[in-house]
Amino acid sequence: MPELPEVETVRRGLTQLVQGTSIKSIDVLYPKMINVDTKSFQDALTNQTIDRIDRRGKYLLFRFNNDMTLVSHLRMEGKYDVEPDGTEPSKHTHVIFHLDDNRELRYKDSRKFGRMYLIKNGEEKTLSGLGTIGPEPTEDDLTFNYMKQVMNKSRGKIKPFLLNQSHIAGLGNIYCDEVLWMSKIHPETITNTISDDKIETLRQNIIKEIKMAIKGHGTTVHSYSNAYGEAGQFQNHLHVYGKQGEPCERCGTLFKKIKVAQRGTTYCPNCQKKVAD
DNA sequence: GAGCGTGTTAATGT
DNA sequence: CACATTAACACGCT
Numbered sequence: 001m002p003e004l005p006e007v008e009t010v011r012r013g014l015t016q017l018v019q020g021t022s023i024k025s026i027d028v029l030y031p032k033m034i035n036v037d038t039k040s041f042q043d044a045l046t047n048q049t050i051d052r053i054d055r056r057g058k059y060l061l062f063r064f065n066n067d068m069t070l071v072s073h074l075r076m077e078g079k080y081d082v083e084p085d086g087t088e089p090s091k092h093t094h095v096i097f098h099l100d101d102n103r104e105l106r107y108k109d110s111r112k113f114g115r116m117y118l119i120k121n122g123e124e125k126t127l128s129g130l131g132t133i134g135p136e137p138t139e140d141d142l143t144f145n146y147m148k149q150v151m152n153k154s155r156g157k158i159k160p161f162l163l164n165q166s167h168i169a170g171l172g173n174i175y176c177d178e179v180l181w182m183s184k185i186h187p188e189t190i191t192n193t194i195s196d197d198k199i200e201t202l203r204q205n206i207i208k209e210i211k212m213a214i215k216g217h218g219t220t221v222h223s224y225s226n227a228y229g230e231a232g233q234f235q236n237h238l239h240v241y242g243k244q245g246e247p248c249e250r251c252g253t254l255f256k257k258i259k260v261a262q263r264g265t266t267y268c269p270n271c272q273k274k275v276a277d
Numbered sequence: 278g279a280g281c282g283t284g285t286t287a288a289t290g291t
Numbered sequence: 292c293a294c295a296t297t298a299a300c301a302c303g304c305t
Contacts, residue, residue, distance in 0.1 A: 001283080001284060001285095003284095032300095058285090073285085073286095075284070075285060075286090075300085076283065076284050076285075076300095077283095077284095077301095077302090109301095110301085110302065110303085111283085111284095111300075111301055111302055111303090112300070112301055112302080113283095113284080113285075113300055113301070113302095115286095115300095128286080128287075129285090129286065129287090153292095153293080154293075154294085155293070155294070156293075156294055156295080160294085160295090163284090163285085165285085165286085172284070172285085173283095173284065261295085261296090262296085262297090263283095263284080264282090264283085
């Protein structure tokens, strides 16, 4: 389940592998994955060069030299692979970009949940999701003033608040549970009851956690791998996610797993109390 | 072989 | 508008 650090790791790998190559032809094996019809997709990108690959939240943005951008969201199981020409496509291969150097860039997705959107540069705001995405979880973009302002007017629970990409870009279930544990905040705490001190703690933990996870090349829990087919390392640094029934490393209390907004949520019932502070 | 779980977003309801 | 709830996606797993 790629979240921001995994998508960033994929972006870096793809940049090394395919930046500067051009597209000879494209096979679309699963047209529903793309927001335009196959022919327009092929016409727009054939013979164009991949100038650069950007990222915003969990979205990858392939910038082409004809002012087109291919926006790609991996959702749960999406992956990119680069292989020599002519390799037999696996069952889960849905789009193949034949490159000008006898390699192929392939999009694979066992769930078929991922999506691609073809837009002109600058049209990012017209896409739902990407158009309303919140600030990146970095020191410069995610300011205390912003966090305070948006949290103080939110009357729902903190966990769904953090998962909402229009508030902060890039957090998913894993890092959400992690930063709440680090910040000693119960996942069902009402967002606008959280003190300024806790808001700042949470903010710093989000920034730190995302940075560390990128350093660790992301977290592999089910099947995530980067553009080189390599697993991430950060699963070895998780403190709560997936550890229900195991003792909290701070206090020894056994972690509990509950549902919050239909999402599996693991937390420490002792360290993470519902009261703000 | 039906039903469930899975993460994210869209759509709909209040 | 803010938030909750549900559906949809498509498949693997039980």
